[in-house]
Each structure stands twice: as C-alpha cells, then as structure tokens.
C-alpha cells in the first residue's frame with residue numbers, strides 16, 4: 001500500500017519555510033540514511049559530522065532497526081495507537097508501517113516541528129482519502145501544545161493505552177528546554193498500559209574532541225545535538241517499568257541476530273517501558 005492511501009487528508013496547512021541554506025537535523029538524518037530529501041547545506045554539514053565521527057551513518061541505521069523492533073514489540077502487546085514525536089522525513093520502516101502491519105486498524109499521529117517533514121507528508125497525502133495516519137506540526141518543547149493539537153485532531157483515544165515514540169529526538173532538546181518535563185507531561189496524559197519507545201544519542205563512547213566537533217556542526221544547524229549519558233537516558237523512564245533488556249545501545253535492544261562487533265559502543269541508547 002502506498003503512502004497516498006494511508007496519510008490522513010485533513011492535516012493543517014503550514015507555511016513551508018524550508019530554509020535550504022541552513023542545515024536541518026531531519027534532512028541531515030535523511031542524508032545519513034541514504035535519502036534524497038536534503039539540500040547542499042544539509043549534505044555539507046552531514047559530511048562534516050561524518051568526518052568527525054564516521055560511525056554516524058551506522059548509528060542512524062541502528063536507530064532505525066531499534067525503532068522497527070521496539071514498535072513491533074509494542075504492537076505485539078496489543079497497542080493499536082501511537083503518538084510519534086520527531087517523526088523525521090519518511091523513509092523505510094516508518095512507525096505506521098510497522099504498527100499497521102501488526103494491526104491494519106492501528107492509528108498513528110506523527111508530530112514534527114520541521115516544515116520539511118510536513119511538506120513531505122502533504123505531498124504524500126495528495127489525493128488521499130480519510131486514513132489512519134496523520135501528521136501535525138508542533139514542538140516537543142511545548143508538550144501541552146502537542147497534546148492540544150493531537151486532541152483537537154481526534155484520531156487517538158486517550159482513554160486507551162498509547163505507544164509514545166520519541167526516537168532520536170530528545171537529544172535535540174537542551175537542558176533548558178526541559179526534556180524531562182516534556183516526557184513527563186506527555187506520559188501524564190496517557191493511561192496505564194501505555195508504552196514509551198525512546199532512543200537518544202550519547203557521547204559516552206567517543207573522545208571529547210570528537211564530541212565537540214560533532215556538536216559544533218549541529219550548533220550551526222537549526223537544532224543542537226545534546227548527547228546524554230546512560231544514567232541520564234534512564235532518567236527519562238523514571239516511574240515506568242522498563243522492558244528487558246532495559247537501557248542499552250540500540251543494536252543490543254532485542255537484536256534479531258547476533259549483533260555486529262562494537263554494538264555495545266554505538267552512540268545511541270534505546271529502551272521500551274510500560275506505564276504502570
């Protein structure tokens with residue numbers, strides 16, 4: 001099934017201020033993954049990040065693998081509605097594809113603050129009829145506004161468990177953006193039995209000089225890159241029940257096959273947890 005038949009046709013119009021001259025993390029990530037939805041400034045910045053840390057591309061792919069396995073796990077537990085914030089430019093194995101492969105009636109609301117993500121969704125939605133997947137423009141730094149927008153759109157039933165997906169997005173929030181408060185606010189709106197799927201970049205395994213070069217690249221992009229330690233990532237799950245194996249580097253989260261050498265030093269942690 002193509003995207004055209006899956007994306008909700010009623011997403012709000014937004015001015016697509018793509019600012020191609022400024023690197024955008026969504027487009028840099030698209031470039032790491034081998035996508036074509038990026039501009040020269042994005043590619044130049046991504047190449048600088050790759051020059052500082054050649055593992056970036058493998059880390060992005062490992063994160064996508066985690067997303068697939070983690071959403072598949074949550075779908076297998078019977079969750080049939082998802083709020084995925086920090087959607088990214090559509091690529092292979094998006095949340096709605098995983099969720100709707102498990103349950104064709106599953107509903108997915110995507111949220112991103114980057115107009116290019118909205119722009120792609122609009123293009124994909126051209127000619128679409130009513131669907132079970134929609135995309136909204138909102139900012140994770142204002143979680144109350146995210147929840148208002150999602151409620152107004154009416155696709156999710158907040159009286160039933162929801163899969164909250166925050167994959168590779170919280171590292172774009174500085175401490176002063178209050179990322180822990182954002183996650184707590186979102187979780188507070190969800191009922192018992194909801195699940196959190198979260199992945200987050202880390203500098204735990206790279207020398208400080210490499211970290212500084214990479215963060216320097218993102219400081220000139222539209223969002224900074226804030227690596228957090230394993231303990232700091234674990235703190236996002238406070239009050240939740242972590243599913244096995246807890247907070248691990250993303251390739252080590254329930255790998256389908258033997259992980260590649262060095263999997264324990266990939267610069268992204270991930271975990272899944274249940275709200276009691």
Ligand SMILES: C[S@@+](CC[C@H](N)C(=O)[O-])C[C@H]1O[C@@H](n2cnc3c(N)ncnc32)[C@H](O)[C@@H]1O
Pocket residue numbers: 025026029063064067085086087088089111112113114117138139140141166167168169172173223
């Ligand atoms: C690295 S991509 C991750 C895409 C996908 N979740 C994945 O894990 O493959 C991060 C996405 O988060 C979005 N993003 C960054 N800061 C955000 C914010 N404050 N609010 C909403 N989305 C944000 C970016 O625009 C980008 O699309």
